[in-house]
Amino acid sequence: MKSIQELEEFIFNDSLTLLKSITATTQPIWGTMGAQQMIEHVALAVGVSNGKIDLPLLTPSEKVDRVRELNLLGNRPLPKDFKNPALPNEPMPLKEASLEASITHLYNELNLFQTLFKNTPDAKRTHNIFGPLNYEQWLWFHYKHLHHHWAHFGLIPYVERF
Numbered sequence: 001m002k003s004i005q006e007l008e009e010f011i012f013n014d015s016l017t018l019l020k021s022i023t024a025t026t027q028p029i030w031g032t033m034g035a036q037q038m039i040e041h042v043a044l045a046v047g048v049s050n051g052k053i054d055l056p057l058l059t060p061s062e063k064v065d066r067v068r069e070l071n072l073l074g075n076r077p078l079p080k081d082f083k084n085p086a087l088p089n090e091p092m093p094l095k096e097a098s099l100e101a102s103i104t105h106l107y108n109e110l111n112l113f114q115t116l117f118k119n120t121p122d123a124k125r126t127h128n129i130f131g132p133l134n135y136e137q138w139l140w141f142h143y144k145h146l147h148h149h150w151a152h153f154g155l156i157p158y159v160e161r162f
Helices: 004-021 035-049 061-072 099-119 135-152
Strands: 125-127 131-133
Touching (some): 035 099, 099 135
16 A cells, blocks of 8 residues: 555656646547546546535445445556546536646646645545545545546556556
8 A cells, every 4th residue: 555645746746747748639548538638537526525526425325435445445446448427428528728727727626635634634525436535535536546547648557456
């Protein structure tokens, strides 16, 4: 298992450095999202973790702990064609005017995430699949989610196990 510091280093430093190599024309290795759509998708997930977006829990409550343990806290990455049931099958329309604006929006969402948990360390925010998550659990989600999408666009290799 990675430490909180290792997760934070990847999320708040390494992954943002990797974004410098993506362009509006960078093509995905799989899936239908363009580069800007993917970044806005990641920012949307961060918006759930930082309290800006509320989603209902879609996993039956009696299964949440098991789903969280196996899929979030286990050593498996998110599958390549993972579909979140709260999102449409097709990529969502762009909200920002440019790739650069989308990246800035993602930075801002990550800063709000850090601020929320710095100011309220015992906070929990509900993920629609994994249920209420604390700071460390959200770090694991963002680590896996960023790893998934950075591999999706060839910024890092896809791994079969963490």
